[in-house]
Amino acid sequence: MQATYRARIDERVHYPYFDAMVEYFGRLERKLFVGHYVRGAPVTELKKRYIKEYRITARQFNSLNNSLSGKIESIREIQEYQERDLLGRIASTEKAIKEKEEKRDKIIKSLKKLQPRTEKWQEKIDRLKGIKFIIHQKKRRLRNLRQRLENLSKDMARGIVRICFGTRKLFKAQHNLAANGFKDHAEWVTAWRKARSSSFFILGSKDETCGNQTCTYFRDNTLRIRVAGKFTKEFGRYIELTGIVFPYGQEHLDRARTVRRIVKGRKECTAAISYRFLRRGDSWYVHATTEVEASPLRTSRWNGAVGIDLNDDFLRVSDIDRFGNPLNEFEIPVPMRDRSKNQVKAALGEAVKKAVLYAKERGKPIAIENLDFAKKKQALRESGTKHARMLSGLTYRQFRMMVESCILREGVELLKPDGKNVDPFATSVIGQLKFMVRYGLSSHGSAACVIARRGLGFKLEKATKSSVLKLPERKRTSRRNYWLRVSNRLKKTHFSDRVALLYADRF
Template structure:
């Protein structure tokens, strides 16, 4: 199984830095010019290709690199606009429903005030509550207006088909308006940083029919990177620039494999395409190499059972079942998510995922996760309680899913995704008391069972007050009724009564 993977290293050969800076400035200027010609003016690619090769002294492959980088940025901006439109529509919808609820509450308070004695204690409480509701309504309506204005701007950009790109970054561009607050002594210092940001990276596209996967940037057997110089820069750097001692701390074996041909077709050698990106960051040039990675075929089997993973606020809960779906083990892997930077969360989550996947590989069992999407729920964070909003905002489920997919593919572990319907409720009512599991461990076992193909568990006979009778409802329908009943229950007492219903 082959997947694209990107590996990073630092370029320690300082003698090559002047050339990389010149290339960054030159290709950055050409990319901005190509943005105007291709995206704004709408000129044809064939016409632009001939023009840029003749006028700017670049090869066809270097033009393809510029075009590939630009089209990827445009596609990213468009995808971001589409996501932002969908997100704004969700936020507006939730905010409108919240405003309707508050308006109904305001009317109820007004009616109740007319029936109370003025200046009484209860009357004063109602008046204070009414003032608070009016204030909240005013602020929420202001926010609704702002969201609608943002939605109109996003729709205009999508309808026009012309997507704005700020080469260098909007945040840095706006920093010139408040230099001192952004750490700049004067405008000249900001201008220097702005030019560095606009020329701080460039792409070198690879191809399978080129030596070592890339004719412009060739990674040789002695770990030397040979870069072809554009015609306009040959007067100062010659035809080729050699960057010596380039080694990747991770993925070196995949880059070494790309140096050798995969096969020979009609007398021509076929390699693995390698695409390089040079990035300037904090005074150092970094090299990113994207190449096909050979991943082993899955070595796990569902006949051994499955390992379910339940993502929670601050930890991963793992539940293991055998081939018959019986829980055999559970454990917790802590993951610090709150009050952490994005990089810290990514590192902690990556270590936890790796530990779980290696455990599943050792047991010879596939990994099972829920197919969740918190996008809709996160749209209403402002209208949610502080505790719930804090918990939900720290959830990085999309990042978690990508990490699990990558780690399972790399380790040869099968990954299964299942419907998340009522996993926590079913785990607590069916397996928690019977097997002595924790609430989250029971949910993880339910996830693992679904990965093995077991159907929805049969609901237990419950005589606790407030729980609807089973009747003729389907299993899914009855579990949904139980879930709603527990949410409306008087507290944890009703749930505790139900927990032991299936124990005997």
């Protein structure tokens, strides 16, 4: 697993070099993009020319190329995601138009049976106008979506990657300076140049001294940076930063830069450490990225398991023994509404850490669901306000990445039946009907209990009998098919009140 750690550079005497270097490397990166990705020149030819013409080392060119190729690959992944997303949005919009047209036709048909100019007739006319307006707007949206998909498909077919160094948002800000907080165009130009040149990357290698020969982190916490040939007269051959200590992850970096084995009797081998120097405001930071070894496992399935259920604004954690019986449940708040992405990310990270440490203390592995909200989020415009707000706030991918990162650090096992996270099929319905009332659990706590049981490998629970909810008749069919019928029935009949009814049935 790769991990990145950050430290601030307090020696401001070296800031002029960083400012010059980031502007120089930013310009070379844009030139490389035009030369290789726009004009199609081979990287090998460009490398020879850049080393000679721009006076950089081969490792510095490799760092430049690696940083740029990472951006290009991420954009190509985004293109694939956008294509799937647009197809889903088009399908949901077409479905919504079809439903509205059916309503329109029903109203037109009912109008023929009513007397004109009556109160009921006028009410139907108003509804008809509203539906026609909605259909018109959705057809406009559908046309725009199809046009975006056509343009994207052409770019993907031709291998075109569109990238704006400095972000498109800031580029467009020049057309409305006052609204974006700029006094004049000169102030915008300064901000634009800083955004286009805000960081530079130095690639590491495991067969180099301390994992990186261009930027070497010695045991005395001195960071030595090799200066590009263009700036050696002004800044010397090397820049040395003393007392560089990383507040988090220092022990991992110490282990990474320690010699692990000797190759061919002489050559030392460590872990590769790559560095990115980043400007934030008026300060410079160094980000160190390296491979981190997973901690030894401190959990066992014989102790049971801990299930985590992700919800809007909170995590629900359920603890079970090795026989699948619930022992405990609790809630960890995660405020998501009216907050920035960074605030949500910080709150979610703290909540995940609490859940993982709870599992670690009890020596139990963790189970989470294999959820994917991509298709549901494609139809947000066609959903109700409450449902859309809930879906937009759920960041399952980020949640999963945080769990996987935290368990590696803490030595907690993540249960993956069949090599994947837990199947989310009917966890809420099964938990409510089988465990909620019987063990006095909450609605989400019972779902987390089912997640933990499924992580331990328990089979799908048997069908249940209910004296208060009318469930489908149990026929000779598989348990999965029956629970699917139960879920569909409850969505239609008791979507919002089934929890209250199940609790009321106890008394």
